[in-house]
Amino acid sequence: MSEVRAEMVANVWKVVAAEGDSVADGDTLVILESMKMEIPVLAEDSGTLTKMAVAEGDVVQEGDLIAIIQ
Amino acid sequence: MLESVLVANRGEIARRVIATARRLGVRAIAVYSEADAELPFVREADEAVLIGPPQPAASYLDVAAVLAAARATHAQAIHPGYGFLSENASFAASVLEAGLTWIGPPPAAIDQMGDKINARNLMEQAGVPVSAGTHDPVADVAGALAAAELIGYPVMIKAAAGGGGIGMSAAADPAQLTAGFETARSRAERFFGSPAILLERYLQRARHVEVQILGLADGRVVALGERDCSVQRRHQKVAEETPSPGVSPQLRERMLAAAVQAGLTVGYRGAGTVEFLVDVDTGDFVFLEMNTRLQVEHPVTELVTGIDLVEQQFLISDGADVSFDPDGVTPSGHALELRIYAEDSKRFLPSPGTIKDWAEPSGPGVRVDAGYAAGNTVTPFYDPLLAKLCLRGADRSEALERARAAVAAFTIAGLRTNLEFHAELLRSAEFSSGDYDTAVVSRLRP
Numbered sequence: 001m002s003e004v005r006a007e008m009v010a011n012v013w014k015v016v017a018a019e020g021d022s023v024a025d026g027d028t029l030v031i032l033e034s035m036k037m038e039i040p041v042l043a044e045d046s047g048t049l050t051k052m053a054v055a056e057g058d059v060v061q062e063g064d065l066i067a068i069i070q
Numbered sequence: 071m072l073e074s075v076l077v078a079n080r081g082e083i084a085r086r087v088i089a090t091a092r093r094l095g096v097r098a099i100a101v102y103s104e105a106d107a108e109l110p111f112v113r114e115a116d117e118a119v120l121i122g123p124p125q126p127a128a129s130y131l132d133v134a135a136v137l138a139a140a141r142a143t144h145a146q147a148i149h150p151g152y153g154f155l156s157e158n159a160s161f162a163a164s165v166l167e168a169g170l171t172w173i174g175p176p177p178a179a180i181d182q183m184g185d186k187i188n189a190r191n192l193m194e195q196a197g198v199p200v201s202a203g204t205h206d207p208v209a210d211v212a213g214a215l216a217a218a219e220l221i222g223y224p225v226m227i228k229a230a231a232g233g234g235g236i237g238m239s240a241a242a243d244p245a246q247l248t249a250g251f252e253t254a255r256s257r258a259e260r261f262f263g264s265p266a267i268l269l270e271r272y273l274q275r276a277r278h279v280e281v282q283i284l285g286l287a288d289g290r291v292v293a294l295g296e297r298d299c300s301v302q303r304r305h306q307k308v309a310e311e312t313p314s315p316g317v318s319p320q321l322r323e324r325m326l327a328a329a330v331q332a333g334l335t336v337g338y339r340g341a342g343t344v345e346f347l348v349d350v351d352t353g354d355f356v357f358l359e360m361n362t363r364l365q366v367e368h369p370v371t372e373l374v375t376g377i378d379l380v381e382q383q384f385l386i387s388d389g390a391d392v393s394f395d396p397d398g399v400t401p402s403g404h405a406l407e408l409r410i411y412a413e414d415s416k417r418f419l420p421s422p423g424t425i426k427d428w429a430e431p432s433g434p435g436v437r438v439d440a441g442y443a444a445g446n447t448v449t450p451f452y453d454p455l456l457a458k459l460c461l462r463g464a465d466r467s468e469a470l471e472r473a474r475a476a477v478a479a480f481t482i483a484g485l486r487t488n489l490e491f492h493a494e495l496l497r498s499a500e501f502s503s504g505d506y507d508t509a510v511v512s513r514l515r516p
Contacts, residue, residue, distance in 0.1 A: 009422040010450050034420040034450035035412065036236065037304070059450070 006060040010034035079151025081441030085111035090380040103129035147171035156363040183360040196335040201356040203270035229258035230266035235305030275350040281329035285338035293326035310367035315504030373405035373462040411454040415490035423485030431479035435462040
């Protein structure tokens with residue numbers, strides 16, 4: 001199981017993957033936006049996305065959970 | 071002179087406009103979001119009105135909230151700064167309809183120049199050189215591919231309603247164009263509310279050189295010199311200087327004349343900037359776009375001319391003469407601006423956080439326009455600009471020396487900044503020589 005966490009304070013701009021999706025290492029899960037820059041958050045594992053912990057418009061802090069892949 | 075001005079902006083530019091207002095005895099009103107309550111611009115205004123939560127759409131871009139704040143404080147005029155509502159023609163019209171003074175050009179000029187396709191076509195008709203490009207918005211990939219055949223590769227894909235370097239990409243062949251077109255379109259829609267795309271010939275080696283103009287109350291347009299803004303990352307400026315080391319006196323004369331022509335064509339009033347690309351290989355220049363507002367990098371022009379551009383904006387908007395002789399402008403010396411961003415120096419990724427220490431450099435020729443102070447929190451909601459470090463010297467060499475010392479003396483702790491990058495830029499052979507183009511940063515970060 002791997003937890004994907006936010007590396008910095010940012011806004012959640014787009015949620016690209018959904019719970020239940022099969023994801024591969026390198027797939028974009030969400031796109032954050034911080035200071036007018038888009039920051040894709042990528043899966044570092046392959047598996048099933050069992051949890052999407054954020055929604056579009058949320059603000060995440062450094063370390064906040066974004067998704068779980070199992 | 072105006073009685074009062076509400077600054078519809080934040081951070082360093084709000085602080086800078088407020089500083090001129092206070093110097094001239096003009097009552098200064100700030101509007102701010104919850105994220106900015108502790109910033110210097112809020113406490114330095116004569117009055118400050120909280121207008122909403124951090125999200126720009128609910129605060130700095132909220133026209134109703136800004137106008138309500140103006141009514142509540144009996145503001146006579148509104149200065150929009152840069153970004154946000156500064157190039158929003160309908161906001162300008164609303165300000166005028168509310169019976170307030172709009173510190174900016176007529177809404178029609180904002181409209182005409184706000185769409186890059188329209189602006190290019192207008193300039194072409196006026197005899198201002200433009201690069202090969204599309205005359206109408208590109209509807210789809212098929213249209214893009216057809217247009218690119220006529221223009222010739224490589225092409226630059228741009229949002230017609232865009233700015234800030236966002237939503238631009240280059241395509242060297244049909245495959246890249248196909249891949250880049252849809253991304254460009256969705257970004258254009260998301261960031262600028264319009265999916266319209268234009269294509270332009272991409273210059274392999276170019277310098278971004280822009281000209282500062284002032285449209286005077288009597289209809290004359292004067293040019294106050296050029297700025298070289300070729301130091302960019304992600305198509306956003308990081309450093310600017312004047313005069314441009316890449317512009318000869320003859321080229322300067324032609325560019326300034328073209329910029330004046332651009333201003334006259336749209337009946338321009340107030341401060342504006344006409345942006346050009348200089349083709350390093352041929353020495354030709356082409357019109358890129360016009361920004362119908364004050365630019366971030368305006369201080370370098372102020373440092374070599376001795377003219378306070380915000381003061382001129384106030385005067386012009388009030389129907390008065392400018393404070394200097396328009397026929398007698400002679401820039402002297404060399405000025406440089408370094409944009410200090412809240413981002414790391416290696417990959418330029420955003421670094422929000424709380425500032426623990428802040429110590430600005432000072433000394434002869436040093437000017438710092440800072441948006442933040444120690445204890446402030448830099449949030450992800452706005453652009454990453456922390457401060458503008460500006461230096462003036464008798465010549466470029468002295469300006470560079472002062473810049474190196476000033477960067478070394480600038481302390482910002484608590485988040486990552488690009489100060490280390492600027493130190494590297496100033497040490498680099500390419501930048502030091504003055505012989506650089508818009509790819510200079512990519513060569514420092516291959």
